[in-house]
């Protein structure tokens with residue numbers, strides 16, 4: 501299939517937003533589908549019934565108005581994170597993973613993760629790891645030759661089909677185990693509420709069909725997995741930015757002290773009073789977008805753009821990283837500079853309108869993600885100074901910053 505890379509915001513808006521009716525399919529990733537993700541709405545074709553119903557469940561629960569019901573819980577978890585990190589700063593990565601996982605599993609299923617070996621958290625992480633491998637392009641023979649999937653697995657060279665079957669079993673478990681727990685807990689009123697599964701089960705009542713239940717389980721599973729890696733990356737990049745830019749950290753701390761004082765901790769309702777903290781999060785997402793090439797779209801019918809013929813089926817990739825490093829919009833794009841937004845929401849939106857993707861496939865977890873990152877940043881800045889580790893001779897340990905390659909960065 502031809503691939504079209506969109507480097508400009510103008511082209512992304514024209515094609516993925518204004519012409520979204522034909523630019524919102526996903527590429528057919530056979531290996532990912534065989535590995536169990538055929539039901540996940542991130543891979544569903546645009547506007548099919550499953551995709552619409554699953555997105556509807558999520559947009560009802562996480563709309564900007566209704567997502568605030570999770571605020572108190574997010575505030576509590578940001579404080580738990582601060583306490584854990586101050587006790588054990590060298591375990592930052594693991595502690596952030598545990599906290600983001602706890603938040604998502606609690607929001608979608610009403611289940612509280614108590615330790616890093618929790619079976620639901622482990623399963624969801626494993627399924628995300630599988631997704632990154634199975635959705636990698638150019639790796640699997642079955643992606644370019646779908647007929648390959650019908651070969652018997654005793655034939656030499658078909659090892660990937662056996663791998664897909666193994667992965668499929670694990671992915672199904674990652675979706676159905678937490679959902680089954682949540683459904684049972686809903687019936688006995690023992691889950692933490694509100695949560696997406698119990699709210700939806702309550703709305704649908706006794707008349708829920710097995711198809712609706714399937715959609716709910718997959719909607720919750722897709723969201724939990726979709727939010728995990730991005731939430732971890734955003735939070736770790738925030739800590740890194742504060743470590744590298746103490747002057748920014750000081751300025752944010754001054755903003756917090758001036759706006760809310762030192763008698764209480766920040767809350768999500770304080771967002772309007774803390775534009776510099778919001779600018780920091782925006783700049784973290786701009787400099788290191790968690791999904792630098794977005795999630796590929798696919799074109800559902802032939803099209804013409806600026807005299808170019810674009811064939812049906814073309815894979816359309818939004819180069820989010822490039823757009824967020826365009827020097828004409830973001831001067832000195834490689835420097836970390838939250839002041840570039842002048843504390844103005846309209847300037848920050850130039851980033852958030854890109855980093856969460858485009859058109860009808862835009863990220864359904866956007867508001868939740870923004871709330872999570874904001875409250876973690878505000879709580880950490882209100883209570884801690886993030887400093888590098890110090891050598892025995894009193895000098896800072898400065899380690900090189902390196903990123904691994906993959907779908908997430």
Ligand code: HEM
Nearest residue numbers: 542723726727730734794795856857858861862863865869
């Ligand atoms: C800073 C954090 C995040 C960033 C930067 C981000 C970014 C993105 C991007 C670029 C896309 C692709 C949009 C497109 O196709 O044009 C996407 C899709 C998606 N995101 Fe996020 N995301 C974040 C957090 C989350 C969270 C917290 C969740 C869940 C709670 C989530 C769930 C999803 C799902 C399920 C999709 C697929 C939507 C579809 O195919 O219809 N994301 N996200």
